[in-house]
Amino acid sequence: MPHHESEKENLKRLLLHYEPNIYEDILKVFEVFQSIDDHVTIEELKSKLKDKGIELDNETLKEYMAKIIALGFATKKDFQDQPTKYEHRHIGFHHDHLICVRCGKIVEFEDQELENLQQAIAKKYGFNIIRHRMEMYGLCNNCKSKMERTMPLPLAKPGERYVIKDIMGGRMARLRLFSMGLRPGDEVEVISDSFGDGLIVARGETRIAVGKGIANKILVTLKSDGDSILSSTDKGQS
Ligand SMILES: [Zn+2]
Ligand SMILES: [Zn+2]
Numbered sequence: 001m002p003h004h005e006s007e008k009e010n011l012k013r014l015l016l017h018y019e020p021n022i023y024e025d026i027l028k029v030f031e032v033f034q035s036i037d038d039h040v041t042i043e044e045l046k047s048k049l050k051d052k053g054i055e056l057d058n059e060t061l062k063e064y065m066a067k068i069i070a071l072g073f074a075t076k077k078d079f080q081d082q083p084t085k086y087e088h089r090h091i092g093f094h095h096d097h098l099i100c101v102r103c104g105k106i107v108e109f110e111d112q113e114l115e116n117l118q119q120a121i122a123k124k125y126g127f128n129i130i131r132h133r134m135e136m137y138g139l140c141n142n143c144k145s146k147m148e149r150t151m152p153l154p155l156a157k158p159g160e161r162y163v164i165k166d167i168m169g170g171r172m173a174r175l176r177l178f179s180m181g182l183r184p185g186d187e188v189e190v191i192s193d194s195f196g197d198g199l200i201v202a203r204g205e206t207r208i209a210v211g212k213g214i215a216n217k218i219l220v221t222l223k224s225d226g227d228s229i230l231s232s233t234d235k236g237q238s
């Protein structure tokens with residue numbers, strides 16, 4: 001990218017002036033950082049550097065990134081419930097973020113109408129915007145459909161929490177499951193699916209053995225821990 005090339009030259013000039021002893025090391029870090037078109041954590045950056053044969057400890061890497069930020073070539077973002085992420089800083093370019101609270105996916109967008117609206121709102125309330133951050137937290141479509149999908153219990157992934165939505169197969173099946181302690185609305189987790197031809201399911205602190213046949217009559221959806229994160233976010237902002 002020609003643009004990236006000129007930024008690198010720009011940084012090199014500043015580093016030669018401010019950090020003449022370590023400018024080459026910082027520049028190598030910057031080159032790898034530039035090649036990543038995404039928001040990266042220190043750990044992710046560290047492993048990319050390692051791929052290129054550059055091994056640095058977290059402290060040194062953080063120190064180098066702090067210098068790159070101080071010189072105006074990167075920014076640091078603290079999104080809620082996520083480790084600190086670094087991204088490129090291109091002068092004159094502004095963007096906002098959509099953040100998935102489940103998988104951590106970040107989408108960048110630019111919307112002039114939204115920018116204008118923010119200016120208009122500030123003006124209406126007698127404010128002059130110096131800078132702003134627009135971050136919208138939610139679920140990406142992929143996570144949302146994953147959360148809404150209803151499936152028979154044997155398809156549930158061990159280790160994830162599910163909610164029983166319904167029990168198929170009429171009164172007998174329902175009664176049998178009730179007697180085992182499983183009802184619609186219960187929160188369950190598949191502990192093991194390698195037990196004979198059945199499943200070991202946890203409800204509360206109890207482990208329950210469920211045969212595959214009857215397990216197929218239990219319909220579950222993934223429990224949305226996103227809901228609690230979302231509502232706490234809303235509370236935080238009201
Ligand atoms: Zn904006
Ligand atoms: Zn997601």
Ligand SMILES: [Zn+2]
Binds near residue numbers: 039087095096097108
């Ligand atoms: Zn960004």
